[in-house]
Amino acid sequence: MHLRTDIILNWGRYEEHLDEAAFQWGQWERTLTASDQLLLEAAEAEEQLLARLDALVLGGERVAIRLLEPALASDEPERLSTAVFTLLGGDWSKSADAVLTLVENATPTALEAVRRALEVLEPQTLPAWLPSLLDKAPPLQALALSAMGTHLIAPPAPLARWVTAKETSVATAALQAATRLRTRIEWPLLKQAISSHEPQTRDAALIAALLSGHTETWRICRDMVVARHPGQTLPLLLLSLGAGPSGSTLLSPLADEPQSRADAVWALGFNGYVTAAETCLKYLDDDNVAPLAAEAFSAITGLVLAKPFVEDKAESEDEASDEGNGTAPTIHRPPGTGLPRPSTDDIRGWWAKNQKQFNPAVRYLRGQPWTPAAFLQGLWAEPMRRRHVLALEATLRSQGAFQLQTQAFTRRQFIGLTSLREAPPTLTSRPLAEGLFS
Numbered sequence: 001m002h003l004r005t006d007i008i009l010n011w012g013r014y015e016e017h018l019d020e021a022a023f024q025w026g027q028w029e030r031t032l033t034a035s036d037q038l039l040l041e042a043a044e045a046e047e048q049l050l051a052r053l054d055a056l057v058l059g060g061e062r063v064a065i066r067l068l069e070p071a072l073a074s075d076e077p078e079r080l081s082t083a084v085f086t087l088l089g090g091d092w093s094k095s096a097d098a099v100l101t102l103v104e105n106a107t108p109t110a111l112e113a114v115r116r117a118l119e120v121l122e123p124q125t126l127p128a129w130l131p132s133l134l135d136k137a138p139p140l141q142a143l144a145l146s147a148m149g150t151h152l153i154a155p156p157a158p159l160a161r162w163v164t165a166k167e168t169s170v171a172t173a174a175l176q177a178a179t180r181l182r183t184r185i186e187w188p189l190l191k192q193a194i195s196s197h198e199p200q201t202r203d204a205a206l207i208a209a210l211l212s213g214h215t216e217t218w219r220i221c222r223d224m225v226v227a228r229h230p231g232q233t234l235p236l237l238l239l240s241l242g243a244g245p246s247g248s249t250l251l252s253p254l255a256d257e258p259q260s261r262a263d264a265v266w267a268l269g270f271n272g273y274v275t276a277a278e279t280c281l282k283y284l285d286d287d288n289v290a291p292l293a294a295e296a297f298s299a300i301t302g303l304v305l306a307k308p309f310v311e312d313k314a315e316s317e318d319e320a321s322d323e324g325n326g327t328a329p330t331i332h333r334p335p336g337t338g339l340p341r342p343s344t345d346d347i348r349g350w351w352a353k354n355q356k357q358f359n360p361a362v363r364y365l366r367g368q369p370w371t372p373a374a375f376l377q378g379l380w381a382e383p384m385r386r387r388h389v390l391a392l393e394a395t396l397r398s399q400g401a402f403q404l405q406t407q408a409f410t411r412r413q414f415i416g417l418t419s420l421r422e423a424p425p426t427l428t429s430r431p432l433a434e435g436l437f438s
Helices: 011-031 039-058 060-071 077-090 095-104 108-120 130-135 138-150 168-181 187-194 199-211 216-226 233-242 246-255 258-268 274-281 290-301 344-357 372-381 384-397 410-422
Strands: 310-314 340-342
Touching: 011 039, 011 060, 011 077, 039 060, 039 077, 039 384, 039 410, 060 077, 060 095, 077 095, 077 108, 095 108, 095 138, 108 138, 130 138, 138 168, 168 199, 187 199, 187 216, 199 216, 199 233, 199 384, 216 233, 216 246, 233 246, 233 258, 233 384, 246 258, 246 274, 258 274, 258 290, 274 290, 274 344, 290 340, 290 344, 372 384, 372 410
Parallel strands: none
Antiparallel strands: 310 340
């Protein structure tokens, strides 16, 4: 007797799983840059998404053919990422071919959604055709390099081959892969990439250059800031992280200029020195950056942003954010949403009473002297959107030995953090650019 599959499978239920998974995928992406979410809280929300994804995979090949493969035609990035993730995770005979057909004909937006799905897949479920994309059109090369770098898969040819690519997306992906794989790139190639007019390529080259041991990169960052190059968020962050007490001196002129103030204040929050905290205090009266300045001040001094130091209403993430398009957020952009409005007089009064407790020569994190142990604990305890920068600093301080993927599912992050706690890497406590700036 032949049983009807539409009776065996509750298709309405699986359609609900797909719809909810797509919605929760977007919600999950937003938690990665949330100002009010901690890692454990993000993990709880993530469990809802993973439950929907698991349900779709457990539906088997019939669900894949009837619901997931048609979803590959969706123009919604979240739905597309969901479909790619579940099709490849299910490891059904023709699903990988269906995804490949999509990839070979995809728009840039669709390719980004595919990239994001590949990034968070478990390594064993990556499609076998991934390396073959390196011989195809530049957008597909970029996709392959990005996914392979994320999963620590070395390409068959030296990365330098793609670092010099004319297509900036390919060069960017190759440079990011070099960072992940700890592949040293020669200075002439990096210098060429650093001069790119594409900020993403330049930023990837700056990080790869620092990990390749090219100390002149610090001076290039300073020169970029002094020259007011566009897209200065990462150079400002690097100077704030690396220049020690001199960081606030280098960044203060940018904070004085309205067009670069948000970038500079965001970066100052990672400097940790008294001079940076005092610079942030100056901008508590600027409605455009006041919440960001208070957050930065809090990150250094440990002042808890609760009553009486904040007003009643915080700016809404949903009202002010332009994220949530189903792709990974830009992790080094200065966020300004979801933060409470500071009570300026109360914060300044607190500082007047407590300033004497802080040594201008000491770096602080949440009011405690900066130590490698306290810093690594921040990867567990800091708000989600600040963790991206802390992870970058951990990568730089460990010379690439520890690289936490803060855009991965939290279950993978927990594995990395647990191993870090059990065998912490050697981290230098000195300023990364020590001796290069007076």
